[in-house]
Amino acid sequence: MTFSSYAFAPEIMAQIEAQGYTTPTPIQAQALPPVLEGKDVMGLAQTGTGKTAAFVLPMLQRFFVTGERGKLRGLIVAPTRELVEQINDTIIALGKNTGLRSVTIYGGVNIKGQLSKLRQGVDIIVACPGRLLDHIQQGSINFNQLEMLVLDEADHMFDMGFLPSIRQIIKHIPDRRQTLFFSATMPPDIRKLAHAILKSPVTIEIGHTEAKDSITHVFFPVNHHLKTDLLFSILKHTETKSVLIFTRTKHRAKGLDQKLQKKGYAAASLQGNLSQNKRQEALDGFRDGK
Numbered sequence: 001m002t003f004s005s006y007a008f009a010p011e012i013m014a015q016i017e018a019q020g021y022t023t024p025t026p027i028q029a030q031a032l033p034p035v036l037e038g039k040d041v042m043g044l045a046q047t048g049t050g051k052t053a054a055f056v057l058p059m060l061q062r063f064f065v066t067g068e069r070g071k072l073r074g075l076i077v078a079p080t081r082e083l084v085e086q087i088n089d090t091i092i093a094l095g096k097n098t099g100l101r102s103v104t105i106y107g108g109v110n111i112k113g114q115l116s117k118l119r120q121g122v123d124i125i126v127a128c129p130g131r132l133l134d135h136i137q138q139g140s141i142n143f144n145q146l147e148m149l150v151l152d153e154a155d156h157m158f159d160m161g162f163l164p165s166i167r168q169i170i171k172h173i174p175d176r177r178q179t180l181f182f183s184a185t186m187p188p189d190i191r192k193l194a195h196a197i198l199k200s201p202v203t204i205e206i207g208h209t210e211a212k213d214s215i216t217h218v219f220f221p222v223n224h225h226l227k228t229d230l231l232f233s234i235l236k237h238t239e240t241k242s243v244l245i246f247t248r249t250k251h252r253a254k255g256l257d258q259k260l261q262k263k264g265y266a267a268a269s270l271q272g273n274l275s276q277n278k279r280q281e282a283l284d285g286f287r288d289g290k
Contacts (some may be wrong), residue, residue: 002022102123107131147178
């Protein structure tokens with residue numbers, strides 16, 4: 001099966017081809033038919049399986065073919081600013097020829113820019129829960145015509161303490177809607193939320209318990225004061241290209257970044273004290289190999 005099997009509008013199909021999409025991934029192949037039919041879907045799938053297109057394409061198709069422009073009809077909620085921007089990039093790329101407008105909503109940036117875009121009229125909002133709730137409480141978002149709700153990486157939102165905010169947001173959204181719920185795991189609280197907001201959902205499970213067989217795990221028990229020296233030794237004696245290092249605190253991430261740069265490594269820290277521009281700069285630099 002190819003993407004041409006789904007009878008997308010020519011304007012959308014042209015962008016599917018422009019992005020190099022040919023054969024749907026397993027999550028796309030299983031999710032696209034029920035989502036296009038307007039059914040609720042609960043998808044269990046890891047990041048990187050192609051699920052973003054599985055909900056973005058049907059949303060673009062519906063809003064392009066039917067309905068009035070500039071009215072909020074789609075809401076996508078995700079746990080982090082970076083994922084929000086990534087999803088919005090997909091909407092922009094695949095919806096280039098549709099005239100549909102989307103806006104990102106998250107904290108760490110001036111709210112005035114978001115308010116200005118909302119006043120101009122948007123079709124889709126991609127948001128983090130906290131700032132979205134701020135807008136709802138300010139009355140700057142009207143959900144009266146909302147048709148589709150997507151909760152992406154629901155388990156991560158739960159891990160980050162967003163579950164109460166999600167429940168508050170849902171109280172302001174019309175009951176008559178299509179809801180798509182994606183999560184890599186399904187702990188009890190997430191399952192309870194899914195059952196509360198989904199109506200007769202189609203359940204799709206794409207190898208969410210399978211570990212990547214291309215990853216080798218190595219564990220080094222080491223005293224705290226020797227961690228940095230061990231890290232430098234590993235970097236020196238291991239052939240690497242791009243490297244991700246996780247630390248327990250923001251302060252540790254910043255300090256380690258500085259030490260790496262002094263050793264001649266092209267490094268950047270990515271942590272919550274940075275402005276959104278700096279965070280994006282670090283991500284782009286990592287992606288581009290800088």
